[in-house]
Amino acid sequence: MLMFDCTKLKEGRVLKGYTLQEVADQRQIDIHAYWRLEKGKTDLKVFHLLKLTDILDQPIEYFLTAQYTQEDFRKIICTLKFLHENTENNQLTDRRFNDGLELLEQSLSIN
Incomplete structure (x- = not known):
């Protein structure tokens, strides 16, 4: 099963050299709302993930991980x-x- 890996948001942001505020501004959301996404405290909708793939210049697969039970x-x-x-x-x-x-x-x- 493929699952969204919230740690990849921070990793992708740091790779691009963006601050939390810069990504939040590009996504047009509050910095605290974006921070909650990075920490996995808020569920990420597919629409938002697709926008973040553009902002962070990463394929969607970058943000997914296989998790098996x-x-x-x-x-x-x-x-x-x-x-x-x-x-x-x-x-x-x-x-x-x-x-x-x-x-x-x-x-x-x-x-």
Whole structure:
């Protein structure tokens, strides 16, 4: 799942050499309202994010991060198991696949 990463607002602003006030002025909002966006205290609407991508000269992907839950990883593991078991001429040896899967499962504390 892709999520908005509010820390990227400050990072992008600093990369451009802008102050909080400069970005707020360009966005035509109060400095405190912009500060709350950078701190993640206010939800950012897509429209505002698109405006900020222009101001900070960054693609929208810059402000997004992939965040997965344990359930997401469980689904990935189940899919990998299914593909491994049902693929002809599998390129991945059973031992290497199982070793990798076991390591992934242990790191996620999945039984």
